[in-house]
Amino acid sequence: MRSLLLSVYKIFLLPHILLYKRSNNKSDIDKDIDRWALAKNMKGGNVSLLLTFLAYSPDFRSIFYFRTRSLLSHVLNIYCRKEKYFRIDINTKLGGGVLTGHPYSTILNANSIGENFYVNHLVTIGEIDGKKPTIGDNVSVNTGAIIIGDINVGNNSIIGAGAVVVKDVPDNSVVVGNPARVIKKDGKRVRV
Structure with missing residues (x-):
């Protein structure tokens, strides 16, 4: 059941891929993804890992939104909240x-x-x-x-x-x- 909910949630996260692909800081985001994947012993493509980290980690979202500052980032933060502290x-x-x-x-x-x-x-x-x-x-x-x-x-x-x-x-x-x-x-x- 949990994996089903995560899959549904990832659908709501798809607009983040647009932010990622269009970001001037894409290379830094890639480095973030690589470092998190290494620390958590995870494998996969950057887009798949990005969606997983966004789904599970408000602190990763904080870093992601910092790197992709835009109106869309602020809108996405409404339902995919960053770590407020x-x-x-x-x-x-x-x-x-x-x-x-x-x-x-x-x-x-x-x-x-x-x-x-x-x-x-x-x-x-x-x-x-x-x-x-x-x-x-x-x-x-x-x-x-x-x-x-x-x-x-x-x-x-x-x-x-x-x-x-x-x-x-x-x-x-x-x-x-x-x-x-x-x-x-x-x-x-x-x-x-």
Whole structure:
């Protein structure tokens, strides 16, 4: 019965394919789909996977609607709702391959966020006095982390749960704590 309901729901999702096909951000959406499919161990064509992720995941819909901003996106959001507590600032440049882990009460407000970004719930990436962070590629931000101000988070970095990041984070680092401090750099422990 559930698969029948899902099949019927996917029919209502068909207009999303038009948004996907006509989007200027189609390559980023493809990267999102690939990353989600890998994380969920799913196979299929991009259109089929897109419909599945739209059907099951309000946070995927939030990312999709962010990438396909239009009047049609707003209309489709009426019956295919995005995650209302997951916000992406309209001015944030968001690279492809975004993956979320239940991003409830998460705000992404950065100059830019690179490719293959992972974010969990209760995360705030925000500004101080109009100055926003810049996040590199392959960065993971875990539960409850806060990244604010005119700072850079380097490529391949991990921001630990509850970390408060107010200073630059070098590439290939793991940071934890309040205030955040580097505990690993280039795979090696750092003396604190």
